[in-house]
Amino acid sequence: MITAAAILLGVLVVGWWSPRPLSRLSALVSPGTALTWWLLTAAGLIAGTIAGVLLLVLPGHGPAAAVLAVLHDCWAAVGHGNLPALDPIAGGIATAVVLAAAARLALASAGRRRRRNVLHRRHLLALRLSGSADGRPLPTLWVPEDEPVAYSLGGRQALIVASTGLKDRLSAGELRAVLAHERAHVHSRHHLLTAVADVLGRTLGFVPLLRELPGAVQLLVELAADRTAAEQCGREPLRSALLSIRAVEGPRRSLAMAGGDTTIRLQRLTAHTGSRLVSRAVTVAGGFAALVAPAAVAVALVVGTSLVSCP
Structure with a gap:
């Protein structure tokens, strides 16, 4: 549960505090680079949320067990095993929230696509009639x-x-x-x-x-x-x-x-x-950092907590 909680906390940190640095960086790089960073940060946010929920629902089927095994002595000080009932409760709540969000996304996407198709049909009809x-x-x-x-x-x-x-x-x-x-x-x-x-x-x-x-x-x-x-x-x-x-x-x-x-x-x-080669290198490096930002925050939390809790 601790690994899942760390990932979800990383998602919260990125989701709430990344817009300002992204906005500032967007003025310093090419539009395509900034666009890539914004979209990959959003993708990392969604992927991190899904990963955290899966670890809550299926803690024995993900990397959580391996991570906890490596830092077993340190996590023992935190008392992870004292609240076994929290895993199914937190997993159920998180799953319900993710499913509700997915349903809203699907409905909004379908509605937007339907309205876009209507707009397209009107323009294509005008195109055929007007020549x-x-x-x-x-x-x-x-x-x-x-x-x-x-x-x-x-x-x-x-x-x-x-x-x-x-x-x-x-x-x-x-x-x-x-x-x-x-x-x-x-x-x-x-x-x-x-x-x-x-x-x-x-x-x-x-x-x-x-x-x-x-x-x-x-x-x-x-x-x-x-x-x-x-x-x-x-x-x-x-x-x-x-x-x-x-x-x-x-x-x-x-x-x-x-x-x-x-x-x-x-x-x-x-x-x-500037140079296109430099721009592409910056795009790739920054895009990778944006995509893994929630996981990076989670790792920092895990390592920081282990250092504090270990004697």
């Missing part, structure tokens, strides 16, 4: 609208939606930058990442990390798409396009060109981009 799409593998639906609007819808039938007002207001270079931004969303599966973050935030929002996850992911995918578009079309066309359409967003469950904090996006466009 206003271009011939690219990723079609662009041009809608008759004076406001400059651009957004994308992901999934197996992904498409970009843009208004005729966008063509009228932007130059050719700015228009290419906007479309490159939206294609980056689709190719990088940003719609899936924002959907996962949104479902987690809506259903498990009592955990600070998961409550802040949707907003962080929403901004970071915009910054990542900006970076890709700037590399393909140049920073200045993208910057001027952002200033032109910053007030107009798309429907919910879409990723609009005007999404996120435009001020931050404009600032990051002027930031220096």
